[in-house]
Amino acid sequence: MLITSSQVTNHNHLLAAVQADEFERLKPHLELIQMRLGSVLYESGDRLQHVWFPTTAIVSLQYIMEDGASTEIAGVGNEGVLGVSLFMGGAATPSRAIVQTGGCGYRIKAGLVLQEFNRAESLQRLSLLYIQALITQMSLTAACNRHHSIEQQLCRWLLLTIDRLTSNELIMTQELIASMLGVRREGITEAAGNLKNAGFINYRRGHITVLDRPGLESLSCECYQVVKKEYDCLLSTYASSKHSHSPACRKQ
Amino acid sequence: MLITSSQVTNHNHLLAAVQADEFERLKPHLELIQMRLGSVLYESGDRLQHVWFPTTAIVSLQYIMEDGASTEIAGVGNEGVLGVSLFMGGAATPSRAIVQTGGCGYRIKAGLVLQEFNRAESLQRLSLLYIQALITQMSLTAACNRHHSIEQQLCRWLLLTIDRLTSNELIMTQELIASMLGVRREGITEAAGNLKNAGFINYRRGHITVLDRPGLESLSCECYQVVKKEYDCLLSTYASSKHSHSPACRKQ
DNA sequence: TAAGCTGTGTACGATACCGCACAGACCGTA
DNA sequence: TACGGTCTGTGCGGTATCGTACACAGCTTA
Incomplete structure (x- = not known):
């Protein structure tokens, strides 16, 4: 499928913020795929073969307890990437990634994207920014589960x-x-x-x-506003990070 | 036992796994400090001035809600580092870091450690490994708050x-x-x-x-075993990562 | 059009936790 | 040794959520 980042159905904010020359290297390997409601990208403990960049799909990260009870840890949409643990050096996460809203997304082989990440250029910077927002969302989820x-x-x-x-x-x-x-x-x-x-x-x-x-x-509860603000901030930081390394809208 | 060699008052596992030449660069800037029970390393929204590597102290990461209710998101001991959001490009986290068990730890100026991180050498690899374990702990906390x-x-x-x-x-x-x-x-x-x-x-x-x-x-609940295993794994990966880049004890 | 499955509505007792109130025990300090 | 503050124990009613059970309604397919 042809990749033109103008169309809404194939736009991922993180990918869109990757620098042009890096993106050119990734482009041939990006595979635009259907992500169907309920399909599981990876299970807890799986070795990751791919990394995913949702465009219109929404993916839910869930922790599944031994008795089968589940809890959403975070949600990932077109602001983010799935399979970040690959960047971390561990190949597996303890969570399940399940498509919560059907749609499209890009898929790329783990090895290729890891190689690009390790060049320590914009993909790395952007991924780390995203992980930061993800951690915020997870913190809120933990607190919200307790108090609301x-x-x-x-x-x-x-x-x-x-x-x-x-x-x-x-x-x-x-x-x-x-x-x-x-x-x-x-x-x-x-x-x-x-x-x-x-x-x-x-x-x-x-x-x-x-x-x-x-x-x-x-x-x-307040949790919605906090998470939303974090992601709004993330998106504007993506944009500005194309030209500079400094974060855009943090408290100082 | 999760932490084996913690008898040493100035031992942090992450720091100990940093490669010799890198460590030499950091060493002059490492400041061994007292971390007193109840003292706050940073508040939600603070701009980080330092990064901390606990040795005997234990620090609790808490999310504080608007009404003052608090929840521990994760704990950090001598297996980890505080202020990781600095590496992520954002300078602030939405959490409070409060000393839960008094003890010692190293402190280093944010700029210096960030510089070292951006060389993309062992400090970076180790930090990302640690963040992965931290994310696991946070996931478990969220699930545990809901179900147990x-x-x-x-x-x-x-x-x-x-x-x-x-x-x-x-x-x-x-x-x-x-x-x-x-x-x-x-x-x-x-x-x-x-x-x-x-x-x-x-x-x-x-x-x-x-x-x-x-x-x-x-x-x-099962959550203890899962987190413990994750940290055991982390520590052995630290050790092996001094010589290779591959994770040590993940499921495949 | 009927059958059948899946999704939604409702009820009821059980229970874990909360909010509040207060008593008592411990420990450092005067 | 007495005092006072902090920490712990306990009780009680209130409430949110759970577990279970079952009726019904809306779609899909035959």
Whole structure:
């Protein structure tokens, strides 16, 4: 498939920020693929064969406990990359990467991208920036799991998800959301019912539509704003990092 | 045992694995300092001026919510380094680093260590390895917060803490533990009472003694074993990475 | 059009944890 | 030795979430 970074369906912000000469080297090896809802990019403990750059797909990183209970650790959309542990020197992560919203993304062989990373040029700088944001998201998830109600977390999750989409409708069952948040399906049914009654969302069998963003934000915990800000910051840093090494919008 | 040679008051495993010539460059700038119980290395949003390598001290990374509620995201002992976000290009993290067990550690000016990191030699490789382990710990924390009881988490926390110590006694109030786990102090009192009745621990005003490790392990959730394994793996990878670039003990 | 599966709604007791209140024990200091 | 502050123990009602069970509704396929 032809790669022109102008089209929306094949745009990944991290890749787009890679310097031109580096990108030229990567380009022939980038494979634009379908990422289907529910498909698993890698399981806990897998040796990574590829690295993925989602474009329209959203991928959920989950930790699966011994008894099968799951929890979403972080979400990855077109601002990021999957398989970062490869850069870290370890070849495996303890998490599962599962496609949460079907769409497209780029795939590249692990060896090739690692080689490029180790040249210590823009791909490395960008990846590290991204990992920083990812760590922030993970921290928030840990704290949010401890302190906030299911309803608050549902609002956060919905907001973070539609922020990564072009439409305001997502294809998602309550069962799936429950497994991401690590709660019972019934808990989601109740919370979603409240949001529906409040007029903030609507839904039918496997489809959820967000009607009132500000409404959701008002019910969400602080975690949404913090993560969103971190990613907004990340994106603007990507852009400026093409020309300079200094971060763009951190507190000083 | 997680940390074997921690009897030495000025030993940090990450630093020890840095290649000789690189270490020589760092050495003049390493400042061995006291890290006192309760002192804060950096607050959320601070611009980092230093990077720290604990030797006998243990530092807790906490996320502080707007209402002041706190949660430990990860702990850092002499296997790691504090201020990694510096390497990531962002200068700030959204967490607070607070000394949880008083002791010693090295401090080095941010600029110097960043310079060394950017040479892309062993300090970089080691730091990335460490960040990988840190991410694992954070993932587990998020999942554990969701799924496990206070008692299980207390066991996990105690085990991870004494693994980083030479003695089996830690100086720590129940109030402090509660703020780390993000629960009420009374919840810790009850859980600790159970562990005491079971004969696994003993305590008095601000001192906790672990009497029966296997006992604690049997009550702990799986999270302890997973994190411990990850750090064991990290340490052996440090050692082997002095001579090769390949990870030592990952699943394949 | 009917059957069948999957997704959603609801109910109910059980339970883990919370918030609050206060008593008592320990320990350093005066 | 007495005092005072800090740490720990305990009780009680309130609440969020869980576990389980089951009814029903919406899509898909035959």
